[in-house]
Amino acid sequence: xxxxxxxxxVQAGGSLRLSCAASGRTDRSxxxxxxxxxxxxxxxxxxxxxxxxxSTYYADSVTGRFTISxxxxxxxxxxxxNSLKPEDTAVYYCAARLVPDFETYYDSEVEYRYWGxxxxxxxxx
Numbered sequence: 001x002x003x004x005x006x007x008x009x010v011q012a013g014g015s016l017r018l019s020c021a022a023s024g025r026t027d028r029s030x031x032x033x034x035x036x037x038x039x040x041x042x043x044x045x046x047x048x049x050x051x052x053x054x055s056t057y058y059a060d061s062v063t064g065r066f067t068i069s070x071x072x073x074x075x076x077x078x079x080x081x082n083s084l085k086p087e088d089t090a091v092y093y094c095a096a097r098l099v100p101d102f103e104t105y106y107d108s109e110v111e112y113r114y115w116g117x118x119x120x121x122x123x124x125x
Contacts, residue, residue, distance in 0.1 A: 004094045007119030010084055014123070018079040020094030020116055030098050031105040032070060032077040033112060036090035036121075043093070045107045047079060052102040061087075084123045091118040 006018040018034065029051035037043040047068035048057040056068055067080040077094055095112035099105075106112065 002094050002096060002114055002116035004092065004116040004119040007092060007121045009122045009124065012084060012086055012123055012125050014084050015080070015082045016084065016121060018081065018092055018094075018119060018121070020077045020079075022075040022077070022096060028098050029100075029102060030096045032068075033095045033097075033106060033109075034068060034077075034079045035093045035095060035109055036088075037093070037118075038087075038090040041090075043109055045109065046092070048105040048107050049077065050103045050105040051099055055103045055105050057105055057107045081121070084121075086123045086125045089121060089123050091120050093118045 001023045003021045010016055031050055033048040034046040035043050036046050046059055046062055047066055049068045049070055053070050065083045070077040094116040096114040097106060097112045
């Protein structure tokens, strides 16, 4: 199971840090991703990270502003969001998938099996 938190209302240019806690069977390696869905739009990938944390992916729209990280000991994944823009407004979801090695990650939602419930981020102009 995945539980996302940390969303809220922030002014443009501000920062937020999203967290996602994993529970249940976590004794195997798994990749993690953050996705977002804006009103009236499809869900898109924001960032992804491998089990080791050594391999990451960012959507072009967030590169240089967002940072994904994880703490396997705490079973947590984070998304640090800086320089937020109104177009970042969306429901953010964390997702997980078991992987065969420590460096694999996935940048497509169809690859992920486990999903959190979503947390709303609203950026005002």
